[in-house]
Amino acid sequence: xxxxxxxxxxxxxxxxxxxxxxxxxxxxxxxxxxxxxxxxxxxxxxxxxxxxxxxxxxxxxxxxxxxxxxxxxxxxxxxxxxxxxxxxxxxxxxxxxxxxxxxxxxxxxxxxxxxxxxxxxxxxxxxxxxxxxxxxxxxxxxxxxxxxxxxxxxxxxxxxxxxxxxxxxxxxxxxxxxxxxxxxxxxxxxxxxxxxxxxxxxxxxxxxxxxxxxxxxxxxxxxxxxxxxxxxxxxxxxxxxxxxxxxxxxxxxxxxxxxxxxxxxxxxxxxxxxxxxxxxxx
Numbered sequence: 001x002x003x004x005x006x007x008x009x010x011x012x013x014x015x016x017x018x019x020x021x022x023x024x025x026x027x028x029x030x031x032x033x034x035x036x037x038x039x040x041x042x043x044x045x046x047x048x049x050x051x052x053x054x055x056x057x058x059x060x061x062x063x064x065x066x067x068x069x070x071x072x073x074x075x076x077x078x079x080x081x082x083x084x085x086x087x088x089x090x091x092x093x094x095x096x097x098x099x100x101x102x103x104x105x106x107x108x109x110x111x112x113x114x115x116x117x118x119x120x121x122x123x124x125x126x127x128x129x130x131x132x133x134x135x136x137x138x139x140x141x142x143x144x145x146x147x148x149x150x151x152x153x154x155x156x157x158x159x160x161x162x163x164x165x166x167x168x169x170x171x172x173x174x175x176x177x178x179x180x181x182x183x184x185x186x187x188x189x190x191x192x193x194x195x196x197x198x199x200x201x202x203x204x205x206x207x208x209x210x211x212x213x214x215x216x217x218x219x220x221x222x223x224x225x226x227x228x229x230x231x232x233x234x235x236x237x238x239x240x241x242x243x244x245x246x247x248x249x250x251x252x253x254x255x256x257x258x259x260x261x262x263x264x265x266x267x268x269x270x271x272x273x274x275x276x277x278x279x280x281x282x
Contacts, residue, residue: 119193147227147250
């Protein structure tokens with residue numbers, strides 16, 4: 001308390017000056033209509049600006065929740081679209097009707113955040129923040145909001161490692177939308193993470209730049225119709241039977257943030273049936 005009094009005593013002239021200034025301003029505002037209006041207009045403007053800045057800061061801090069909500073909505077829409085496409089395929093003949101188990105075999109299990117990602121190695125992987133505690137299993141397909149990402153390689157309770165489509169051993173059954181021809185997409189150019197190569201497309205097929213390549217009906221990991229890329233260039237040597245096609249990947253791996261985990265609920269049934277046809281070694 002003594003220090004407070006000493007401070008007031010040392011600065012009494014300045015404090016008196018401030019008090020007189022405030023009192024003069026109060027008299028001016030209350031006894032002059034012009035200055036009264038100016039004061040309230042200025043005060044309202046400053047108040048509105050402060051509220052605007054406060055709301056902007058609140059919206060910015062809420063972006064994480066907004067992004068998560070949008071990702072969840074995309075998950076539901078992707079699952080619905082996949083189900084409808086399987087029930088009534090566009091190229092199916094009249095009378096074809098998929099049974100309910102087949103039409104509902106793909107389930108978009110969960111959404112995960114990418115916490116680590118490589119793009120410039122020969123074999124690239126991603127790490128996500130969810131594992132078997134969230135229903136993730138090895139072998140599940142992984143897609144983004146824009147296209148194919150990869151497949152779950154290993155997982156523990158809380159994390160999973162994804163084999164990226166940018167991996168020398170990763171292949172995706174792919175078809176061109178315009179011609180319907182099917183081939184295999186495989187990453188061979190490990191210096192350009194935005195390009196992937198499409199193989200096994202006959203040289204007698206009509207190829208056009210800008211054509212869309214999507215996952216084919218012959219995938220067991222990915223639902224059909226998931227974007228793989230866009231035809232950027234193609235070439236064929238005189239002694240070759242197939243085109244060499246470069247696809248610009250639909251997924252930008254330099255910006256990937258959230259991914260969707262896809263499960264084929266009939267995968268084991270299909271694989272066990274197909275494996276039963278393979279001759280067993282004696």
